[in-house]
Amino acid sequence: MSKNKKQKKSIKPLIALVSVLTITLLIVLFIYQEKKTVFFQENEIKNEKIKEEMEFPESMNIRVFQPKNGDSIGLPLKILGEARVFENQFVVRIKDSKGTIIKEQNIIPESGDMGEFNLFDKEINYNKPATAEGYIEFFSYSPKDGSEENKVIVPVKFSPVSNVLNLQVFFGNSEKNPNSQDCSKVYPILRRVAYTKSQQAEKAIEELVLGPTNDESEKGYFTSINMGVKLNKITIKSGTAYVDFDETLQSGVGGSCRVTAIRAQITETLKQFPNISKVEILIDGKTEDILQP
Incomplete structure (x- = not known):
């Protein structure tokens, strides 16, 4: 009996130690679980807020992800979103707080199924605003x-x-050159773009194919270049600029006057640069049998 009593006495401290360790472990696990629960709750709340910010009414056909309300924008303006609009085309109009239009540009989202939302991800240059604040209108x-x-x-x-x-x-101008009496007559309009040491010629052509703004059109300016024309590349050698476009440049184009006007717009836009004295126009790498009257 005395031996059993001694064994029981020696076991008691061990049981007490195990109990303390168990309780301590349970407390630690409880605290960890509480923190973990709070962490998950915070993440759920944060994700829900993000989700709410990105949610749009089903009836909204132009959904703008970037920029957001109150964002500061630089040059160029970067826009990102999705649209479900007639003929897969809409307009972006930038105004200063006085209501002056400083840019208006047609946007064609990526091609997709009719009636479905199609992504747009574009950069837009714009004229210098007269105010520190303004707004951007997206519409069709x-x-x-x-x-x-x-x-x-x-x-x-x-x-x-x-x-x-x-x-x-x-661009051409119906007020300065009524009835296009001289088909080769074109007139300059300024465009403001982010400075780049190289590829200035590319920037100029990219702005040219966008055409005049509505405000400029009201002043008689027009383009003879098809909408949606894409620049493939420009190579400059020994003072000659070889400018290569896609097939859209000559799609549906007819008549010697229009062909002359297209060539004049491209040539004069490129000859503003001192290292370009001559311009050769290509379509998908070809120079022969293009832009025929």
Whole structure:
């Protein structure tokens, strides 16, 4: 009996130690679980907020992800979103807080199924704003009456831009050259783009193929270049610029006057650069049998 009593006495401290360790472990696990639960709750709340920010009404046909309300924008403006609009085309209009239009540009989202949302991810250059704040309008034109619809307005702040490049693009003008009496006559309009030491010629052509803004069109400016034309590349050798476009440049083009006007717009836009004295136009690498009257 005495031996059993001694064994029981020796076991008691061990049991007590195990109990203490067990309780301690349970407390640690409880605290960890509490922290883990709080962490998960915080993440769920955060994700829910993000989800709420990105949710749009089903009826909204132009959904803008970037920029967001109150964002500061630089040059160029970067836009990101998705659209479900007539003919897969809509307009972006940038205004300062006085309501002055400083840029208006047609946007064609990526191609996709009709009636489905298609992604757009573009960069837009714009003229210098007169105010520190403004807003961007995203909208499409109604196929019924031409009115503006599906409009989304995003208030923004214009960030100061130190390095800019002012380029000229050339368009026809029905007021200065009525009835296109001289088909080769084109007139310059300034475009402001982010400064780049190289590829200035590419920047100029990219702005040219966008065409005049609505405000410029009201002043008689027009382009003879098809909408949606893409520049493949420009190579400059010994003063000659070889400018290569896709097939859209000559799609549906007819008549010697229009062909002359297209060539004049491209040539004069490129000859503003001192290292270019001659321009050769190519379509998908070909120079023969292109832009025929």
